[in-house]
Amino acid sequence: MASETPVSVEHLCREFKTRAGLAKVEAVRDVSFRVEPGEILGFLGHNGAGKTTTMKCVLGLLAPTSGRIRVWGLPPGSPGARARLGYVPENPDYDPSFSSLELLRAFGSMRRLQGSDRDWYTLLDRVGLRGWENTRLSGYSKGMRQRVSLALALQSSPGLLVMDEPTGGLDPVARKEFRDIMLEENRRGASILLSSHLLGEVESICHRVVILNRGLMVRSGTMDELLGGERTHRITYTADGRTREMTVPTGELQAGIDMLRGRGCSVIGVERTWKSLEEVFLSATEEHR
Amino acid sequence: MKGTLVFGMMTLRMLFRRRTPWGILIMVLLALLGLALVPGFSVENQGRFVLDFGLSGIEIGALVMALGLAANLFPRDREQRTVMPLVAVPLARWQYLAGRFMGAALVQAAALLAGCLGLAAILLARGLPVPGDLFPATLLIVVEGWFLLATVFFLSFFVSPPLNWPLTIILFVLSQMSVRDFVNLVPSRPGLMRGIRLLLPHADVFHIKDPLAHGFQVPPEFFLLAVFYGLCYTAFMLSLALAVFQSRDLK
Numbered sequence: 162m163a164s165e166t167p168v169s170v171e172h173l174c175r176e177f178k179t180r181a182g183l184a185k186v187e188a189v190r191d192v193s194f195r196v197e198p199g200e201i202l203g204f205l206g207h208n209g210a211g212k213t214t215t216m217k218c219v220l221g222l223l224a225p226t227s228g229r230i231r232v233w234g235l236p237p238g239s240p241g242a243r244a245r246l247g248y249v250p251e252n253p254d255y256d257p258s259f260s261s262l263e264l265l266r267a268f269g270s271m272r273r274l275q276g277s278d279r280d281w282y283t284l285l286d287r288v289g290l291r292g293w294e295n296t297r298l299s300g301y302s303k304g305m306r307q308r309v310s311l312a313l314a315l316q317s318s319p320g321l322l323v324m325d326e327p328t329g330g331l332d333p334v335a336r337k338e339f340r341d342i343m344l345e346e347n348r349r350g351a352s353i354l355l356s357s358h359l360l361g362e363v364e365s366i367c368h369r370v371v372i373l374n375r376g377l378m379v380r381s382g383t384m385d386e387l388l389g390g391e392r393t394h395r396i397t398y399t400a401d402g403r404t405r406e407m408t409v410p411t412g413e414l415q416a417g418i419d420m421l422r423g424r425g426c427s428v429i430g431v432e433r434t435w436k437s438l439e440e441v442f443l444s445a446t447e448e449h450r
Numbered sequence: 451m452k453g454t455l456v457f458g459m460m461t462l463r464m465l466f467r468r469r470t471p472w473g474i475l476i477m478v479l480l481a482l483l484g485l486a487l488v489p490g491f492s493v494e495n496q497g498r499f500v501l502d503f504g505l506s507g508i509e510i511g512a513l514v515m516a517l518g519l520a521a522n523l524f525p526r527d528r529e530q531r532t533v534m535p536l537v538a539v540p541l542a543r544w545q546y547l548a549g550r551f552m553g554a555a556l557v558q559a560a561a562l563l564a565g566c567l568g569l570a571a572i573l574l575a576r577g578l579p580v581p582g583d584l585f586p587a588t589l590l591i592v593v594e595g596w597f598l599l600a601t602v603f604f605l606s607f608f609v610s611p612p613l614n615w616p617l618t619i620i621l622f623v624l625s626q627m628s629v630r631d632f633v634n635l636v637p638s639r640p641g642l643m644r645g646i647r648l649l650l651p652h653a654d655v656f657h658i659k660d661p662l663a664h665g666f667q668v669p670p671e672f673f674l675l676a677v678f679y680g681l682c683y684t685a686f687m688l689s690l691a692l693a694v695f696q697s698r699d700l701k
Contacts (some may be wrong), residue, residue: 259464
């Protein structure tokens, strides 16, 4: 039965056999989380932590060994679930003999979308491929192919975007453009499940984060819960020959510094009072080594 | 169904852009080679030899094309990760298989029919009559090619392309053998060998080049039954392929 929760994962376990088939490796162990409507959930972990395995289970590409997954209340991989989902894999390499416009036309037909070439031109323009619509992918750079993948995922205006390291290997400008599109999609109402090694990116756009380590979920929560509540800065300054400290909300940092200088104080240091996501990530994964 | 057709057309276009010209070139070269090899025979023998050699060339072409077209399709999709967005988003796995098969089968059929036309052109160029059954004979080879294609697809879901080639060729050779020849491979176990042979496909039903070369008429019922047999076996191999693909993880 369909529900309004984009993704619900309960006690997911996934084992793989080793190459010889004699032993089993637990890639994911008892992982549970939800992606709520309109939420961007960051999925963090070392290489081999189980992120991609979990994502593939959500997409229905891998069957869980045990546990329960629902996408919009439906089994993963079912037509109803897939109709509301867009997927951006890590470094996809579509057939180089197709142009991006041809791929959009074909995927549009397979999805039974009513879009015309004008819609696909607009979409390609949005992902930064204006002027490249009819060029075969063999002439595209890696970043441009990633943009094609994003266009294909956005084509049906999905309610859920599953993105596996979508900005890995992109230059900073392209990363910023991808981030902007993710935020635009989120404002439109799309939920996003985002796996990334770029902690700054996750910190800047995700509402909640799940951290995996060796297949186990070691930390999860909203950004505020993980980073330590209210975001403030501590200003160290000297006044009347004595060193003092003052804490101000991060948004009012510049105003606080200006106010102190206006009173003749000299600011000697500024530090933030919350932890960075990198610190949280490193401590969470260190604890469970 | 629309998704399958669209994906089939995508596969067709991809294969045409990549490999088909080479496949057709090989067919034409084989046919020309046949033409070049028979200058010394009498007029009657020439016709027989060109037909026999030409249809054999088309049949070998069917095998090579099946392997060349399909052995790499799924492994490449998996390695390049293009199967994931396809299967994860708009296409069911059966649609993926059906679309890929459809595209490859159309390319193969087009190439084999081009070979048939080439053979007819060679016969005409040498002033020889073109038998009326040449087209149905080629059609049977097309059906045999589809069966081989389905076999290659089936194997491609669990063996690598370098292993797919010898396995398919072994099956091709075994499926050409009569029951007696097959039993003679291990004469000490005739019952077992007969049983195994009955399970293996009988590709000899697709060959009417001998009666054709010798000018005998082949009854239409034989064509229909042979086509039906080939299509059933193709559907069976595709069902096996789908069963393997459905249960397969896409890592």
